[in-house]
Amino acid sequence: MDIIVCVKHVPETAEAELKIDATGKGIEKTGLVFDINEWDDYALEEAVRIKEKFGGTVTAITVGPEDSDNTLRKCLARGADKAIRVTDSKFAGSDAYATAKILYSVIRNMHFDLILTGAQAGDDGSAVVGPVLAEFLGVPHATMVKKIVLDGDKAIVNRELEGGFEERLEVKLPALFTVQTGINEPRYVSIMGIRKAMQKEIKVMRLADIGLSENDVGETGSWLVIEKLYLPPVEKQTEFLKGSPDEIAAKVIEILKSRGLI
Amino acid sequence: MAEIFVLAEHRQGALRDITFEMLTKAREIAEKTNANLTAVLLGKNVKEHAKTLAEYAKNVLLIEDSRLENFNSDVYHKVLSHLIRQRKPVLTIIGHTSYGVELAPRLAAALNIPLATDCIDFDFEGERFTVTRQIYGGKVNAKVVLRKSESYMVTLRQAAFQAKKPPMPLNGQIEEIQPPLIEEVTAKRFLEYVPPPPGGVDITAASVLVGIGRGVKDQSNIPIVEELAKSLGGVLACSRPVVDKGWLPNDRQVGTSGKIVKPKLYIALGISGAFQHVLGMKNSDLIIAVNKDPKAPIFSFSDYGIVEDLFKIVPALKNKINELKAQKVT
Numbered sequence: 001m002d003i004i005v006c007v008k009h010v011p012e013t014a015e016a017e018l019k020i021d022a023t024g025k026g027i028e029k030t031g032l033v034f035d036i037n038e039w040d041d042y043a044l045e046e047a048v049r050i051k052e053k054f055g056g057t058v059t060a061i062t063v064g065p066e067d068s069d070n071t072l073r074k075c076l077a078r079g080a081d082k083a084i085r086v087t088d089s090k091f092a093g094s095d096a097y098a099t100a101k102i103l104y105s106v107i108r109n110m111h112f113d114l115i116l117t118g119a120q121a122g123d124d125g126s127a128v129v130g131p132v133l134a135e136f137l138g139v140p141h142a143t144m145v146k147k148i149v150l151d152g153d154k155a156i157v158n159r160e161l162e163g164g165f166e167e168r169l170e171v172k173l174p175a176l177f178t179v180q181t182g183i184n185e186p187r188y189v190s191i192m193g194i195r196k197a198m199q200k201e202i203k204v205m206r207l208a209d210i211g212l213s214e215n216d217v218g219e220t221g222s223w224l225v226i227e228k229l230y231l232p233p234v235e236k237q238t239e240f241l242k243g244s245p246d247e248i249a250a251k252v253i254e255i256l257k258s259r260g261l262i
Numbered sequence: 263m264a265e266i267f268v269l270a271e272h273r274q275g276a277l278r279d280i281t282f283e284m285l286t287k288a289r290e291i292a293e294k295t296n297a298n299l300t301a302v303l304l305g306k307n308v309k310e311h312a313k314t315l316a317e318y319a320k321n322v323l324l325i326e327d328s329r330l331e332n333f334n335s336d337v338y339h340k341v342l343s344h345l346i347r348q349r350k351p352v353l354t355i356i357g358h359t360s361y362g363v364e365l366a367p368r369l370a371a372a373l374n375i376p377l378a379t380d381c382i383d384f385d386f387e388g389e390r391f392t393v394t395r396q397i398y399g400g401k402v403n404a405k406v407v408l409r410k411s412e413s414y415m416v417t418l419r420q421a422a423f424q425a426k427k428p429p430m431p432l433n434g435q436i437e438e439i440q441p442p443l444i445e446e447v448t449a450k451r452f453l454e455y456v457p458p459p460p461g462g463v464d465i466t467a468a469s470v471l472v473g474i475g476r477g478v479k480d481q482s483n484i485p486i487v488e489e490l491a492k493s494l495g496g497v498l499a500c501s502r503p504v505v506d507k508g509w510l511p512n513d514r515q516v517g518t519s520g521k522i523v524k525p526k527l528y529i530a531l532g533i534s535g536a537f538q539h540v541l542g543m544k545n546s547d548l549i550i551a552v553n554k555d556p557k558a559p560i561f562s563f564s565d566y567g568i569v570e571d572l573f574k575i576v577p578a579l580k581n582k583i584n585e586l587k588a589q590k591v592t
């Protein structure tokens with residue numbers, strides 16, 4: 001099984017205060033911690049598990065700036081065999097569609113039985129790269145996959161539906177699956193693993209190496225262009241309870257009492 | 263006349279809420295742009311749905327075929343790409359659901375139609391088509407312009423719009439079309455539905471829920487929050503990462519891929535408020551959220567907000583409840 005995993009280096013924003021930058025079209029990145037996209041983490045783990053069971057190779061690919069090497073090193077430490085970073089200043093402003101094109105232009109020259117991506121990226125939440133890449137490559141796909149059972153030249157996968165339901169599909173290989181969180185438990189990386197990974201080569205490719213033109217990428221090659229970012233308006237006027245934890249707790253109790261909840 | 267397509271979504275015999283939400287938004291745009299609103303219904307034995315949709319749309323395109331019995335994005339893709347090529351709608355609206363996520367990107371790429379996913383709003387602004395999306399887990403809104411095109415596609419976030427019936431049923435024309443399916447689709451086959459495993463605790467029946475998120479940090483902290491839930495006569499519920507990490511079973515998960523709950527009280531502890539979670543709990547009677555981050559999206563859905571470490575609030579609350587109980591006894 002030769003498996004390609006597409007990964008993205010994204011800022012962790014759940015606990016961070018975000019500021020819109022001077023252009024109004026991005027967020028200020030300084031001070032943010034970047035790591036592998038949560039969904040990709042599960043995709044990588046799944047790929048490594050399949051390799052451990054059936055043999056073959058795992059190649060991690062990212063489209064992103066040089067910092068993305070940290071995410072690729074993590075992939076190598078976790079058991080990926082090879083890593084490719086596709087980087088070019090011309091890529092700035094590329095949306096998920098343009099990113100899928102870039103990935104396609106690299107992957108079309110590679111052998112693979114399976115491509116895994118995250119179901120979505122935590123930053124832009126598009127959920128577009130995987131299926132569009134599958135369309136370009138002309139291979140079948142399934143999204144939000146929570147279980148993969150390989151059976152010869154096909155895979156039986158469980159896709160997540162709403163309300164705790166899943167559906168089972170049979171998909172012919174080679175195929176592309178986008179992976180939903182919870183499919184497995186991503187392993188921790190040992191210090192040894194990280195050290196070893198530091199020595200492994202990361203192959204870097206640029207626009208000129210992948211056979212695309214400038215117009216295929218960046219804003220011109222994209223479906224979407226951000227016009228402006230702004231903080232979401234509040235839906236419900238929250239009353240903030242202030243004071244020491246004790247004082248706050250007392251206020252909560254009053255509220256619960258007044259509603260007959262205690 | 264320009265045409266707007268809405269792809270009706272249904273599963274196991276029922277039209278899904280998102281269908282009516284899309285039709286409501288589509289009606290607004292159709293009126294504004296003087297376009298024809300067309301519901302597209304694919305399936306097998308779905309004539310009843312067509313009648314329902316006719317109350318909401320000027321046209322209903324009905325395509326029935328045994329190969330459309332269960333959703334398979336490959337089959338949908340074949341039918342829809344044919345229809346879109348033929349009728350060239352200015353806009354196609356699909357739900358940002360498990361079905362839409364599977365279908366729309368590939369369909370848009372095949373047709374070379376610009377697509378924006380997970381939109382909370384969209385509009386024609388003169389020559390431009392713009393959408394609003396949320397990024398960074400709901401912390402920032404982005405206004406986005408789509409590349410100029412004769413035809414656009416969006417997937418609409420669930421519950422972004424409230425479904426409203428038209429003031430008068432539209433009595434739409436139902437137009438039945440032969441399925442443009444020549445060869446069998448074989449690369450991907452639907453096998454079966456897998457219902458959630460029968461659970462131990464029914465969080466939808468509880469009147470008090472203490473919902474915990476990634477902010478609880480570690481499995482070893484579960485007993486601390488569980489005690490609070492018990493002292494309030496409620497049970498623990500949670501966001502998705504808590505289930506993904508195996509700290510609680512999946513029947514405790516609140517949200518689109520979990521359970522929709524409507525308790526009398528929902529206390530959200532260390533939950534950021536991603537829409538998939540919020541959708542599951544925002545109709546609770548009373549919502550109190552505790553989060554260290556004053557900008558956490560959960561606060562725009564709560565009645566009361568507490569910006570503080572949950573591990574300071576939880577013990578303080580428990581003390582107060584214990585005091586109260588002691589008073590009652592004496």
Ligand SMILES: Cc1cc2nc3c(=O)[nH]c(=O)nc-3n(C[C@H](O)[C@H](O)[C@H](O)COP(=O)(O)OP(=O)(O)OC[C@H]3O[C@@H](n4cnc5c(N)ncnc54)[C@H](O)[C@@H]3O)c2cc1C
Pocket residue numbers: 014015119120144399474475476477478500501502503504515516517518519520521531532533534535536537538539542552553554555558570571572573
């Ligand atoms: C198709 C799909 C379906 C999904 N379905 C669901 C679903 O059904 N339910 C669901 O919940 N999610 C679902 N998700 C995931 C969802 O997008 C979010 O990733 C998830 O809800 C985030 O969970 P969280 O708020 O617990 O974690 P995070 O977003 O990581 O937030 C943790 C929060 O805790 C706060 N915090 C940290 N420490 C403390 C402390 N000591 N005291 C107080 N606050 C603290 C932080 O400030 C932060 O706001 C789905 C995603 C997809 C793509």
